[in-house]
Amino acid sequence: MKKKKLGLMLASVLAAGAILSACSKDSSTDGGGADGDKPYEIKWYTIGTPQKDTDKVFEEVNKYTKEKINATVKMTQIDWGDWDQKSQVMINSGESFDIIFTNGTAYVQNAQKGAFLAVDDLLEKEGKALKDVINPDLLEGNKVDGKLYGIPANKEVARQDVYTFNKRLADEYGFDLSKVKTLQDLEPMLKTIKENESGITPMATFKAPLRYDYVVNNEMPFAFPFEGDTDKVINPFDTDDAMQQYKTMRKYYKAGYLKEDAATSKDSWPMDVENWFVRMGGSQPYADLLWSRSAKYEVVSVPSEEPTIINDSVSGSIQAISATSKNPEKAMEFLTLLNTDPYLRNLVDKGIEGTHYKKNDDGTIEDLPARIDGYNMPSYSLGNHFILDLYKDDPKDKWEKFKEFNASAVKAPSLGFKFNSDPVRSELAAITNISQEFYPALATGSVDPEEYLPKFNEKLKEAGLEKVLTEIQKQFDDWKGSQQ
Amino acid sequence: MKSVLKDLYKNRIWLLMVLPGTIWLLLFSYLPMFGQVLAFKKFRIDPDGFFASVINSEWVGFDNFTYLFSTNDAWVITRNTILYNLVFIVLGLVTAVATAVLLNELINKRLSKVYQTSILFPHFISWVIGSYFVFTFLSTEHGLLNMILGWFNADPVSWYNESKYWPFILVIMSIWKGVGYGSIVYLASIVGIDKTYYEAAMIDGASKWKQIKHVTLPMLKPLMIILTIMNIGRIFNSDFGLFYQVPRDSGSLYGVTNVIDTFVYRGLMNLGDIGMSTAAGLYQSAVGFILVMITNYIVRKVDEESALF
Amino acid sequence: MPKLDQTESTLEIASTKGIKKGKTNFSKKFRDPHALHPAANAVISVLLGILAFSCVFPFIYVIIISFTGEESIVRNGFELIPKEWSIDAYRYLWGMKEALFRSYGVTILVTILGTVISVFMITFYAYAISRPQFKYRRFFTFLAFFTMLFSGGLVPTYIVVTQFLHLKNSIWALILPLAMNAFYIIIMRTFFLKSVSESILESARMDGASEWRIFFQIIFPLSLPGIATIALFSTLGYWNDWFTALLYIDNPNLVPLQALLMKIEANLEFMRKNMDVAILQKSLFDTIPQESAKMAMVVIATLPIAVSYPFFQKYFISGLTIGGVKE
Secondary structure (H helix, E strand, C coil), X not given: CHHHHHHHHHHHHHHHHHHHHHHHHHHXXXXXXXCCCCCEEEEEXXXXXXXXXXXXXXXXXXXXXXXXXXXXEEEEEECHHXXXXXXXXXXXXXXXXXXXXXXXXXXXXXXXXXXXXXXXXXXXXXXXXXXHHCCHHHHHHCXXXXXXXXXXXXXXXXXXXXXXXXXXXXXXXXXXXXXXXXXXXXXXXXXXXXXXXXXXXXXXXXXXXXCCEECCCCCCCCEECCCCCCCCCECHXXXXXXXXXXXXXXXXXXXXXXXXXXXXXXXXXXXXXXXXXXXXXXXXXXXXXXXXXXXXXXXXXXXXCXXXXXXXXXXXXXXXXXXXXXXXXXXXXXHHHHHHCHHHHHHHHHCCECCCEEECCCCCEEECHHHHHHCCCCHHHCCCCCCCCCECCCCCCHHHHHHHHHHCCEECCCCCCCCCCHHHHHHHHHHHHHHXXXXXXXHCCCCXXXXXXXXXXXXXXHCCHHHHHHHHHHHHHHHHHHHC | CHHHHHHHHHCHHHHHHHHHHHXXXXXXXXXXXXXXXXXXXXXXXXXXXXXXXXXXXXXXXXXXXXXXXXXXXXXXXXXXXXXXXXXXXXXXXHHHHHHHHHHHHCCCHHHHHHHHHHHHHHHHCCHXXXXXXXXXXXXXXXXXXXXXXXXXXXXXXXXHHCXXXXXXXXXXXXXXXXHHHHHHHHHHHHHCCXXXXXXXXXXXXXXXHHHHHHHHHHHHHHHHHHHHHHHHHCCCCXXXXXXXXXXXXXXXXXXXXXXXXXXXXXXXXXXCCHHHHHHHHHHHHHHHHHHHHHHHHHHHHHCHHHCCC | CHHHHHHHHHHHHHHHHHHCCXXXXXXXXXXXXXXXXXXXXXHHHHHXXXXXXXXXXXXXXXXXXXXXXXXXXXXXXXCCCCCCECCHHHHHHHHCHHHHHHHHHHHHHHHHHHHHHHHHHHHHHHHHHHCCCCCCHHHHHHHHHHHHHCCCCHHHHHHHHHHHCCCCCCCHHHHHHHCCCHHHHHHHHHHHHHHCXXXXXXXXXXXXXXXXXXXXXXXXXXXXXHHHHHHHHHHHHHHHCCHHHHHHCCCHHHCCHHHHHHHHHHHHHHHHHCHHHHHHCHHHHCCCCCHHHHHHHXXXXXXXXXXXXXXXXXXXXXXXXXXXXXX
16 A cells, blocks of 8 residues: 555656756757847846835946847846855846856855856857956966856955954054064063953954964864975864964963853954954955044954965956856856946946946045945955046055055965865765864854864864865866866 | 546545645645755756756765764764653653643643743743853852852852753753643643543542652653654754754763764764765654554554554 | 722632632622632743743844944944934935835735735635545645745746746746745644534535535634634735845835844845955945844834734634634
8 A cells, every 4th residue: 555655656756857947948949149139148247235216227237238249138136144054045046147156165166066168168169258357366276176256346356364454453452563463472462451451352253263274264274384295185174283383372361361262153243343453354455444434433454364365365256157158148248248348347347337336536436325225335355456436535546556465475385276075975964964063163262262262173184084085186286287 | 447536526525625734735745855855865966957966976885974974972872862852852751741730730820821921931942042041040150040049059060061960951941931832732622621521530439640650651651752752763863953052052961962964964064965864863853753564553552542643 | 000909809709619618609790710720820920921021122132222322333232221222223214205105016016915815825725625526636635845944946946937837037026936835734734623513514514505615604713713823824924034035126216124124134144254345345335234223123024014913813712702612
């Protein structure tokens, strides 16, 4: 009786599956590519809170693109918090669209899964102008298995972590910030603040950095050193400087320089509340200016490292062409236009001149109230920064400084190397759990590293760390070999 | 063949009644089930759409399942999941039934209504907010519990770092959140109990407690058994928010708060592997299914009418 | 409250005189023969009261937070007695009132439509499988129950809804995926099995009543508590759902209330995880409401549904049932 039931169900499922495949094929092949004179509609999904005036602005955009490349653009924004889940479901379900925003690990994983089109050939033809405009580090650094799978936004290419200080406090106590190079250097200042300022937490919770070139991310135990043998992947947590760094953090934690809940804290420490002395974060040219403006009091930063180009820093903002796109050539044409044509780029970024912003005589712009209200777009995600109009109160040499910053940066050993985790997925799943267990507590000084760091490393070994390191080394050596 | 048609005709009214539901089940539950096959494949995206992707992805057998068994952690999470669920099933049942019975016995019906509405409130509070609430009690710096300890000159406890308290905390929180919702079915059931049973019991001289024991509870038995069987089916699943948000993802507590669902979530954070997540779901479902079939079989042998099917 | 006193005193008389000794000497006007002993009643009232308070208290706390000044929250965290009171959160909500009204509308529409459709489908299905005359009842019970344990998974369901049924950005995408629930079907079936005895139905059938008539005139009134339960569960399910909106709705005009709230929470979470982006693109994230506004949203999203529970309650309190327990 049961067997019959199961059999019946299986049969109906299979039958339904067949119907489904027929139907989904239909819906994905209707329309076809641009035929003859009809403009092709490019479906574009990008990140950010949907804005009220998007339709209005894109009417203008489409007027322009129809003329230039015989295509219109339908842009849909997916909200920040929904982005990861929703975009992944859409991609996995094989939904038909043309361009999608992506970044970081999502970019690499989706590229490896076949979700995006390799654009190298398109770059030679429709995207030729892009090669002149986009920083070659971005194009090289974002290659996955030798091919490029999206168009990166031209902006800062390097990461530079900085220690940011509340300037008023620093001046008040006469701290010489130029002396600050390492975490240890902060100690005397933290002590003074703790003793004298009761309303201020000396350190806005951050995790002690370890300067390595990480393979997955800075919580996972796979990295290349910046000094010494830069071609050998190691476990950065099993090193002397990890122990030293975390011991320092532990000292600070016990002395009360950090909040007690540092390990699990979800505090975002907004800049505009003046209750911290030093914090850490990623910087870019003129960041202090931006931060001081939004904080409404002055902050000043000191670099903790030189600008470094790593896989993470070049993949902060990429627009990829979907493998399900029905007209990738048109999609590439649009991306080329977006990244090289200042009119289009500013239109998409800031809205309609006169409605959302006004242009000054010297070429700078000022926001009109309608912009924050109705068309507030995440600039960093949309494309080439260097053709964006400058605001009136921006430094005149803003983009020059960016280019300088980029030029001065040091390349990480594994820039361009993308690890394919398939052979060691099981181990990686276990290791991720272990790193979530130990890393936040260790890196915020919440536990004693003398006891927990060895425990951490022991557990990692049990979970197959060696196997993963060997696999990474193998893939890296292959990749390095193919680079020569 | 003819007898089949005849049967269908005889049952036509019933078949008509199940028709809308059946169509829904086929569309929304059974049709998507073909995706379960991804548990055995290495998912690669095919430009021709999902169906093509599934068919063309490489078959990898049980590879996607190994991460659920391969480390020491695997034993810990399985143990945690099962133990917590056993406690939840038993305590959940007892508290829901007890609450329903007591609410029903209250003389002042308006008070009973107020209580009923009140105990349902936690159901509306998401675990994100629930975790803030727990934090108010357990925060080392400003938490209420440590404040109270201070009054008694006891040392403050770093709650989010001490595993031993958490099984209790989580069980209490789970019951607290679920008792309002769980008691509703039993309340509705009690209402339907024929009053003559009580009157007969009282004529026999039964006290209130005896009435509850011999009338109310037995009348609730079918529901209790059915719900327990269904809960056993979900014995490998967990309320994610309870085990992830409430302990604030504190690593030091993983030994007692990591369950299969949280392990899968964390493990796949850097992998985004749909095959592995499908495998986990399939594993949980399969185990639950087998357990339900066994339990149902046992129940059927003991008391045919109370079984699920 | 004079009425209670009377009941208590008559109960005392009853307890000393009548009940324990099995005498049935009651005056129906004042005394409920089924009632609890007043002392026990008091104890239970207190116990349940503590439970009820502990359940409502967090919500009161949420309300307090929603009236706390944002800076106070950043500096001191959530406090029971905030150092700084403020109605900024509600002012902020008032500022987005169009979005809120729309969300309310969507939620209410979806909840009502959804509950009606849901109760309809579930009740008929459950009734059919509860009847011994239905030859295929075991099959259909299994059919429903199996889906409780095994599901298709996120992406395949997404595909059925968007590519197969083309429901993306439609209000039906919020209603249909939740319409059936095997758990409710099984519960309803239990109610049907219990609340109706075959003998009554048999005599009705012999009198020539059709199955439909039997259902509507006999079964339905008897199983109101069960149906009310399912209706309540459905209502709660629809009202609280945010996940279907996350998946299937891009159009900001079709976002239900809880989804709006979840979006805000998720956006804040994004901001926390991506502090670099967040700080440098500050103007974007200024529009994300702070903690107090979030709590205010919780208040306005939860109060209506909590307040609606009393409408269902009359089916769950004995002595207040509509329709007789026996004919």
